[in-house]
Amino acid sequence: xxxxxxxxxxxxxxxxxxxxxxxxxxxxxxxxxxxxxxxxxxxxxxxxxxxxxxxxxxxxxxxxxxxxxxxxxxxxxxxxxxxxxxxxxxxxxxxxxxxxxxxxxxxxxxxxxxxxxxxxxxxxxxxxxxxxxxxxxxxxxxxxxxxxxxxxxxxxxxxxxxxxxxxxxxxxxxxxxxxxxxxxxxxxxxxxxxxxxxxxxxxxxxxxxxxxxxxxxxxxxxxxxxxxxxxxxxxxxxxxxxxxxxxxxxxxxxxxxxxxxxxxxxxxxxxxxxxxxxxxxxxxxxxxxxxxxxxxxxxxxxxxxxxxxxxxxxxxxxxxxxxxxxxxxxxxxxxxxxxxxxxxxxxxxxxxxxxxxxxxxxxxxxxxxxxxxxxxxxxxxxxxxxxxxxxxxxxxxxxxxxxx
Numbered sequence: 523x524x525x526x527x528x529x530x531x532x533x534x535x536x537x538x539x540x541x542x543x544x545x546x547x548x549x550x551x552x553x554x555x556x557x558x559x560x561x562x563x564x565x566x567x568x569x570x571x572x573x574x575x576x577x578x579x580x581x582x583x584x585x586x587x588x589x590x591x592x593x594x595x596x597x598x599x600x601x602x603x604x605x606x607x608x609x610x611x612x613x614x615x616x617x618x619x620x621x622x623x624x625x626x627x628x629x630x631x632x633x634x635x636x637x638x639x640x641x642x643x644x645x646x647x648x649x650x651x652x653x654x655x656x657x658x659x660x661x662x663x664x665x666x667x668x669x670x671x672x673x674x675x676x677x678x679x680x681x682x683x684x685x686x687x688x689x690x691x692x693x694x695x696x697x698x699x700x701x702x703x704x705x706x707x708x709x710x711x712x713x714x715x716x717x718x719x720x721x722x723x724x725x726x727x728x729x730x731x732x733x734x735x736x737x738x739x740x741x742x743x744x745x746x747x748x749x750x751x752x753x754x755x756x757x758x759x760x761x762x763x764x765x766x767x768x769x770x771x772x773x774x775x776x777x778x779x780x781x782x783x784x785x786x787x788x789x790x791x792x793x794x795x796x797x798x799x800x801x802x803x804x805x806x807x808x809x810x811x812x813x814x815x816x817x818x819x820x821x822x823x824x825x826x827x828x829x830x831x832x833x834x835x836x837x838x839x840x841x842x843x844x845x846x847x848x849x850x851x852x853x854x855x856x857x858x859x860x861x862x863x864x865x866x867x868x869x870x871x872x873x874x875x876x877x878x879x880x881x882x883x884x885x886x887x888x889x890x891x892x893x894x895x896x897x898x899x900x901x902x903x904x905x906x907x908x909x910x911x912x913x914x915x916x917x918x919x920x921x922x923x924x925x926x
Contacts (some may be wrong), residue, residue, distance in 0.1 A: 529761035531815035564673035574615035576921035581752035598636035659721030661909025681742030688787035692735040720794035753822035765804025778819025845898035846915035
């Protein structure tokens, strides 16, 4: 058991009133003494809440896909009681409005209620943040200066499955931090890409290192991250290390946090939690976590839907790797032709190039008749400042060859 990794899961009825939810969250977070000490010393605390969607879905009176109002209120109340730090909530908005968060977005009234300032991390100023110890996928990422200025970061997520990552919890919640508007930002499809995404999540975790991680499991969601099926789970989970917290949450969902592609729920890509643990960032071994739970697994019928046949996914993974290696081997030629642009590579050909790939629509449509051949998106920078580690593609090809 590692006292550096403390996770608590408490039972909390989804029908509970706000005071009871506050009491239960307070109980779950009370043992996280190091996290609270750090927050108490902070001048600015940045909070990344799973809170952005174009349409809000409810089940049994609770937000189904996003962190529920009552859980957010409980956290904000605890923070106001325990720290005098400036509280700043951050996120990106990708649902129209030129990807700028509208003033009346769905969480605005909650933030105003507790004096929490909102920063749209799609807006400048930006900074380049190197990954401590070296990146898993990229050497550095462009992020809002608000992230760099934070003394501490908190991640608050919903208990959900994810089509691509198997689970979406406190680590996947960090995916909302990188800006999505070119040229400084990278469109969602850039990082949310076969092979890249699990590595990117590890990198974002290493950059931000949230000291407090909370999973709202009053009502969770199975199948997929958006438009899935509700699961009443009646629990709240809190931990002081993001990977270890998610490992315990995945276990309570009924998943093995040590499993990897293609074992469900990791049907499409590597298990980002396992990848982080293999780097020495957190652990997926529950015996090495100070984990105490009032609830037992499985908390419901959780699982990631099989959107595509396994042989199709394998083909996409293989061809995505091949395109990454093709770019590495032909970088000089491609730079001469497309410097300063984004390109989509498919089967060694540039099938699209331009300044902004946000409005191209589905990659499935862009693939045309070559439905089993992946499209690989890259910003062509002669200096390769983002520092992509192309060797990862060869590593993934080698791993695929060892998996039957």
